[in-house]
Amino acid sequence: MKKFLAIFMICLPLAISAQTDSKAKAFFDKTIAVLQNTPIQTDFSVVYENAVTDEHETKQGKLLLKGNKFYFALENMELFFDGKTQWMYMQDVDEVSVSEPTGKELSEINPILMVKEFRKTHMVQFDADDAATSPNRLLNLYPLDKSVDHFKVALVVKENTKQIVSIKISFKNGTSTLFSTKNYQMLKTLADSAFTFDKSKYPNVMINDLR
Numbered sequence: 001m002k003k004f005l006a007i008f009m010i011c012l013p014l015a016i017s018a019q020t021d022s023k024a025k026a027f028f029d030k031t032i033a034v035l036q037n038t039p040i041q042t043d044f045s046v047v048y049e050n051a052v053t054d055e056h057e058t059k060q061g062k063l064l065l066k067g068n069k070f071y072f073a074l075e076n077m078e079l080f081f082d083g084k085t086q087w088m089y090m091q092d093v094d095e096v097s098v099s100e101p102t103g104k105e106l107s108e109i110n111p112i113l114m115v116k117e118f119r120k121t122h123m124v125q126f127d128a129d130d131a132a133t134s135p136n137r138l139l140n141l142y143p144l145d146k147s148v149d150h151f152k153v154a155l156v157v158k159e160n161t162k163q164i165v166s167i168k169i170s171f172k173n174g175t176s177t178l179f180s181t182k183n184y185q186m187l188k189t190l191a192d193s194a195f196t197f198d199k200s201k202y203p204n205v206m207i208n209d210l211r
Contacts, residue, residue: 021124021125021126023126024124024125024126025124027126027157028119028124028141028155029119030162031115031164032115032116032119033162034161034163034186035065035112035162035164036067036116037067038186038187039064039065039066039187039188039189039190040063040064040065040112040184040185040186041062041063041064041065041184041185041187041190042062042063042181042182043060043061043062043063043181043182043183044060044061044063044179044181044182045058045059045060045061045180045182046058046059046060046074046111046177046178046179046180047177047178047180048175048176048177049175049177049178050174050175051174051176052173052174052175059074059075060074060075061073061074061075063110063112064190064195065112066190066192066194066195067083068083068113069081069082069083069192069195070110070112070113070195071194071195072109076090076091076092077090077091078091079109079110080195080196080197081101081106082195083195084100085098085099085196085211086100086106087197089197089202089205093206094202094204094205095206095207095208096197096202096205096206096207096208097208097210098197098207098209098210099210099211100211103117104117111177111179112167114167115153115155115164115167118141118153121144121145122141122142122143122144122153123141123142123143123144124139124141125139125141125142126139126140127139127140127154132159134159135158135160136156136157136158136159137157137158137159138154138155139154139156139157140152140153140155141153149172149173150169150171150172151170151171151172152169152170153167153168153169153170154166154167154168155167155168161186163181163184163186164181165180165181166180166181167179
């Protein structure tokens with residue numbers, strides 16, 4: 001009996017993710033379109049949890065997003081990405097590393113960019129508790145590639161504006177990451193200078209060019 005239950009729990013995510021809900025996918029596509037076409041500024045919190053050790057950690061940050069460009073600040077780190085070049089500034093050592101990251105590397109850093117990538121790599125369904133009359137819609141995303149280290153992404157999105165409220169990634173090892181937005185603003189314009197590192201503002205910075 002225990003063996004049967006173990007097999008059932010392994011197979012359950014596969015069964016759930018076997019079909020994409022066409023309405024859920026349409027809603028998700030609209031959310032991605034807003035992210036792609038609307039400049040965004042938001043504060044956020046990231047909560048890391050480990051269900052095995054009962055540990056959790058919370059960090060606060062700020063995000064600016066414009067198409068594929070972004071500025072990402074988290075504690076003593078700042079990331080600037082202008083669509084090609086990334087500057088990673090570490091405040092504690094006053095050093096900036098310059099690189100040209102891959103799309104995969106970028107999505108691993110920025111949760112919202114990660115969501116954009118999920119459009120091509122995940123099945124999409126409305127959550128069982130989703131209510132079409134609610135201010136928020138609840139989406140579950142299941143990876144097509146079963147070898148990846150997570151088994152589900154839970155996405156909360158505002159119905160009317162397609163604003164991302166939260167992203168929770170649940171991993172197979174019992175850990176999870178919850179990214180929650182606050183003070184979310186959809187802007188009319190956002191200067192490209194926000195996504196490039198201005199050395200004049202960091203006069204003593206050490207530059208480490210990895211390109």
